[in-house]
Amino acid sequence: MSNEWQAYPVGTPPSGKNWNSKCQKFDEVSHTAHVYHAIEMAREMVIRGRLIYDESKLNEERWPVVWLSPNRWNSVGSRYGSVEFWFDWERLLKNVDSFWVEAIKYSPVAPRFLLANDSKDLPVAEYDPSEFDGPWAFDESKGIHYRNGEVTLEFMFSGDLPLTRLKSISFVGHSEKYCCLKRNSPKSCLEHALHADTAREMFVSGLISRNIHGGRSLFRERWIAK
Numbered sequence: 283m284s285n286e287w288q289a290y291p292v293g294t295p296p297s298g299k300n301w302n303s304k305c306q307k308f309d310e311v312s313h314t315a316h317v318y319h320a321i322e323m324a325r326e327m328v329i330r331g332r333l334i335y336d337e338s339k340l341n342e343e344r345w346p347v348v349w350l351s352p353n354r355w356n357s358v359g360s361r362y363g364s365v366e367f368w369f370d371w372e373r374l375l376k377n378v379d380s381f382w383v384e385a386i387k388y389s390p391v392a393p394r395f396l397l398a399n400d401s402k403d404l405p406v407a408e409y410d411p412s413e414f415d416g417p418w419a420f421d422e423s424k425g426i427h428y429r430n431g432e433v434t435l436e437f438m439f440s441g442d443l444p445l446t447r448l449k450s451i452s453f454v455g456h457s458e459k460y461c462c463l464k465r466n467s468p469k470s471c472l473e474h475a476l477h478a479d480t481a482r483e484m485f486v487s488g489l490i491s492r493n494i495h496g497g498r499s500l501f502r503e504r505w506i507a508k
């Protein structure tokens with residue numbers, strides 16, 4: 283096996299409606315944030331790229347990214363907060379190249395990709411999803427993206443991501459067990475175990491109380507509370 287990503291390949295796309303966990307379609311990705319951060323993003327109408335600080339091999343590079351994933355947390359709740367900003371995957375891929383970064387041995391494993399115009403001297407490898415040999419695959423003839431649903435795909439989008447490119451907003455409960463901001467004491471997070479409906483009320487009232495209009499792009503699409 284020559285490439286690390288080949289350890290986590292998508293399965294064969296099943297015919298008909300019988301999807302399987304190793305091969306799932308996706309056409310959008312989200313950035314998930316805590317409510318108070320999400321309000322600040324709405325105020326600025328941009329998700330600011332941040333330096334990578336976790337165990338990633340890029341954590342010593344001065345390379346700001348916005349984290350994105352096609353994953354849906356639903357019943358287990360999210361460790362990243364309760365506001366999900368969704369973006370159209372095809373549109374995001376325009377004008378960026380794709381690179382393999384690493385697979386972090388979480389449970390489940392988190393394969394990571396970098397989306398960037400230029401990877402400069404970063405220790406990453408070019409990745410072609412149409413090769414169909416990794417956890418993210420693209421069927422060019424059908425225009426469909428697939429993911430291995432048994433792992434958690436994570437995409438690092440280089441730089442800032444303007445909310446003018448937003449597709450929709452949804453709300454999800456905050457995990458009871460984990461918090462990305464309070465790794466060692468998740469219960470000390472002010473939004474610990476927050477319900478999706480409460481998150482939506484906090485987000486909306488936060489926008490109104492700060493007189494944040496966000497332009498048409500923030501409100502023209504559907505809002506979803508799961």
Ligand SMILES: [Zn+2]
Pocket residue numbers: 316361362363456460461462463464471472473474
């Ligand atoms: Zn939290």
